[in-house]
Every structure is written in structure tokens, then in C-alpha cells.
Amino acid sequence: MSTGVPVDQVANGQTFLDLVLRNRFNRIILDRVCDFGFDDWWLTAGCLAQSLWNVSTNRPAENEIADYDLFYYDPDTSWDAEDNVITAIAELLSDLPIRIEVRNQARVPIWYRQKYGIEYGVVNAASDGIDRFAYRTTAIGLRKDADGYRLYAPFGLDAVLSGTISPNPVLPIRQVYEAKTARWQSIWPDLRVMPWPDDA
Template sequence: CDFGFDDWWLTAGCLAQSVWNVSASRPAENEIADYDLFYCDSDTSWDAEDKVITAVADLLSDLPIRIEVRNQARVPIWYRQKFGIEYGAVNAASDGIDRFAYRTTAIGLRKDPDGYRLYAPFGLDAVLSGTIIPNPVLPIRQVYEAKTARWQSIWPDLRVMPWPDDA
């Protein structure tokens, strides 16, 4: 797919959840709420991001899925208002992956001219073993605990590591 950006990733729960579904002998897309597409563009206007959201929705309109498209360079603009903490500057789409609340879902996949490229800063062992490991780079414990509770209700064999008390 050509989204018009070199710096983009299909990322987050959709990748990990596909692994958990296959491990549980379920269809790969089972219970996946949405598919996250991160990109990084220096134009941080809402209009520019909205145009990309619309273009991606049109491009993938034949797929029966919900796609969340986010310009990672815009995240610092709204993050404090939503979560009450600073996010810090973003220089690449992978910066957003690095800051996920879960090391387990910090995975990105994209198609390059030479094939597929995988970005997994914490490796793949946790996702393959069904272990949810926190990434306390940002103090968003409530996000971690809410999503892990949802995931465990769907995939009860997941092992959830606790959020560190000092984070």
C-alpha cells in the first residue's frame, strides 16, 4: 500500500491480537476493535491529518475493519489535555510505538519496496508467549490496567505483569 509517507506503521493491538487469536485457534481478526496506522508528518494541522484519514479510509474502504490513523507529530498537541501529562516531541512514527503503555504491543509492520519491515523495540518474545508487560515510559497506569482487563476477558490465557509501583 502507498499511503504517501515513507514513515508509517501498522501497529499496536491489531498485530498482537492477531497472534493471540491464531494461538487460540480463532480467526486472526477476531475481537480486534481497530487497526492503528501511525505516520509522521511535519504538518501538524488538523486539516492535514484529516485529509490523510480520509484518503486511507477511501483506499481501504473495501475492508470490513475500523482504521485509526494518527500523525504522531500531532500527539504532543493533544496528549496533555487527554492524559494530564506531557508527551514530548516526536521525530518519527516509531516514537509513538516506543511509548505504548505495553511493551508487548510495541510492534510495527509495514511494506517497503524490498518487502515487509518489522519494528519491535522490545522484541517479540512477550507477544509470542502471551505475556503482557508494561512499558512505564509514560505514567499511564490506568490505560494499561483497563486494556489488559479487556484483553484478559477475551484471551483468558494471557499473563499480565503488574504495573511497577514506582512508575
């Protein structure tokens, strides 16, 4: 299980949280999903970083966010189990005009090789999916529980706050990194994108 740490124990954690929660959809998702019953889950990826970049460039916090990624971990890797969760979360958030991507991280190794041609590796926690993002900058998870907000940020928050995109070549998915960063830079042109390392 990935527990993360309280926001106030992460360098720049409160600043990050304040900016991310300017996006009302992030706030609503966190408020509602905290009571859903997940043991191990994170709101993660673009919906966090892009909310911050929007605020820092004086745009509406919700601007140009394609989807909201919700990772959870369930050892039941059946398609039906995940589909039931996807349906339940869709109902929970049905009043929001956004796209929610809900994925059981335990199931990722089942389909990853067919999609990308490489092995994903063993998954034991929802945070394993965050660890394997192609970009360190958005490898951040946020959730809310009875004690407040918790962060999972294995590479810290400095890069996302400064608008510097750096690769995470733990998996050889250069094409994913380059395609996604090209889209981001077309929307937020002030982002500084570091190149994928040639020896990765």
C-alpha cells in the same frame, strides 16, 4: 524517520509475520498502504498482537479486534493535513468492514496533555508513538515496502509470542495499561499480565 529492520533480521520475525498475516485485513492494509506515499509509517498495536493470539488459540485471526492502528509521521501538524490523510486512507480501505485509526504522531503532543494530564514529549518519527505504548508487548510496528516487510520492535517479539503482557512505564499511564489489559484478558484469558510497577 523510523526505518525498522527487515523481518528476517529480527529474532522470530518470520514466525511473527506468518501469524499476523493470517489476518487478511492486516495483509490488505499493508499491501495497499505501501503504495500510498508515506515516508514513515507503521501498522501497529493490537491488530498485530491480537491476530497472533487469535491464531494461537484456534480462533479466526480477525476475531475481537476493535481497530487497526496506522501511525505515520508528517511535520505538518495542522488538523486539516491529518484529516485529509484520514479521509484518503478511509477511501483506500473503504471496502473493508473494519475500523481504521490513522494518526499523525507529530500531532500527539498537541492533544495528549488535555486528554491525560501529562506531557507527551517531542516526536520526531512515527516510531516514537510505538516507543511510548503503555505495554512493551504490543510495541511493534510492521510495514511493507518495495524490498519486503520491515519490523520495528524495540522490546523484541518474545513477549507477544508467549502471551506475556509487560508494562512500559515510560509515561505514567497506569490506568491505561490496567484498563486495556483487563479487556485483553477477558477475551484471551490465557494471557499472562504483569503488574504495573508501583514506583513508576
